[in-house]
Amino acid sequence: EDQVTQSPEALRLQEGESSSLNCSYTVSGLRGLFWYRQDPGKGPEFLFTLYSAGEEKEKERLKATLTKKESFLHITAPKPEDSATYLCAVTNDYKLSFGAGTTVTVRA
Amino acid sequence: KAGVTQTPRYLIKTRGQQVTLSCSPISGHRSVSWYQQTPGQGLQFLFEYFSETQRNKGNFPGRFSGRQFSNSRSEMNVSTLELGDSALYLCASSLTRGLAGANEQFFGPGTRLTVL
Secondary structure, eight states, X not given: OOEXXXXXXXXXXXXXXXXXXXXXXXXXXXXXXXXXXXXXXXXXXXXXXXXXXXXXXXXXXXXXXXXXXXXXXXXXXXOGGGOEEEEEEEEOSSOEEEOOOEEEEEEO | OOOOEEEOSEEXXXXXXXXXXXXXXXXXXXXXXXXXXXXXXXXXXXXXXXXTEEEEEOSOOTTEEEXXXXXXXXXXXXXXXXXXXXXXXXXXXXXSOSTTTTOOOEXXXXXXXXXX
């Protein structure tokens, strides 16, 4: 059965304190891995799609990387507006399986 | 460009009733997927529609159904509501098949359903 595990569950950071979120997965026939950001009371906002091991993508202070078994979302010098729940999801053409998310809180 | 819209945003129903939720995708998008989000189970895939046909289905009982119209708008129906159906229901649209080829999906704000 497809499984997506995110760690840690929660992360509290000081503004400027860089850190990484982990997403480990087991899925047959991986077609892609997604990262989303979700703010309270809103739908997830698309961040990145990664298709193959070794791929990296960047957007502002965020950088996502992919290996054969896990993905990392690096947050460099975070700001309070980066506070959100970050969700990882994998697809194998038939369904999209989400992890439980990592809730990031950045204090000024 | 307008995003994905969902109506209504909030809904309160009682056990045994049925409910219909609506989703209008981004203009030009042909695929709509539905998800249920709860604190205990997180985000779970319900089904995906493309060209008015259900392409994939998650592990939900037959009480959950949906359809897609020729203009790509989609509706989701839940019959015989149970307390456990209380959740945020999200729809997402993508240009082509959302799951096949790992195409980007864009989510709406969701419909918050409360079953009493």
